[in-house]
Amino acid sequence: MIAISDLRSGMTFEKDGKLIKVLEASHHKPGKGNTVMRLKLRDVRSGSTTETTMRPEEKVKKAHIxxxxxxxxxxxxxxxxxxxxxxxxxxxxxxxxxxxxxxxxxxxxxxxxxxxxxxxxxxxLPGTVVLRVQDTPPSIKGATVSGSGKPATMETGLVVNVPDFIEVDELIEISTQEGTYMKRAK
The missing domain is CATH 2.40.50.140 (Nucleic acid-binding proteins)
Structure with a gap:
């Protein structure tokens, strides 16, 4: 058994016959009353997500994955x-x-x-993946890394915001945790 206050993102537990994965977990102290845990959860089997609050001292059965x-x-x-x-x-x-x-x-x-x-x-997934840019607006001459960026569609259908200098057919490294552009791939 594990206390709700010990749950972290990525952990999986069993409750009411369901297998539930924690997507987000945070402590919340309202102005009045006791501290609660705000949780964003996904039912592993059905794929449905819910947001809920639970008391930190409640316990659930940790699933062995x-x-x-x-x-x-x-x-x-x-x-x-x-x-x-x-x-x-x-x-x-x-x-x-x-x-x-x-x-x-x-x-x-x-x-x-x-x-x-x-x-x-x-x-x-691994922490990062290298994907090819399939479609993006043309690059802007003189664009810098600190520009506002533009959307780019990867070969898998993923849409990521990339710097203005990135062009079609370039390989880029993407964080799988955040879903964001990291750098050009070599």
Whole structure:
């Protein structure tokens, strides 16, 4: 069991038969009354998100999550197909569960998939990915890094704000945590 006050972003717990992942957690002290925890949660199986408050002293059962290195192969129907690099076993994950992660995935990219018992529940991305700019407005002559930026659509469909000097077909590094441009890739 784990106290609500000890929950952090990325942790998973069980409550009322549901498997719940913490997206955001923060302490909140209202003007009157006791401290509460504000939580943004996602039901791992259904994908629905909710925001709630709970008392810090409440306890929940921490879920034991295992992970395994795999390679993303392709999309088929409404499933992402992944392959274990050691056993060549393939895993299918519904796109409804990993729709955000798919925006960062290229064929043959190595990632980790998460298991709850024998159930595949999600994908863990690397900290950064390198993607090719598929579409962006033309660059502005004399643009600097400190400019306001412009939107760019990546080869996966992800839209990121990039500096004005970035052009179509350039490779850029993107943070998967923030979904933001980091630098040109080499």
């Amino acid at each position: 295992d992970s395994k290195e795999v390679q993303y192969l392709y999309l088929q129907d409404d499933m992402g197909v992944f392959m274990d690099l050691d056993t060549y076993e393939q895993y299918e994950i519904p796109t409804s569960i990993i729709k955000e992660e798919l925006l960062y995935l290229l064929d043959n990219m190595e990632v980790k998939i998460q298991f709850y018992g024998d159930e595949v529940i999600g994908v863990t």
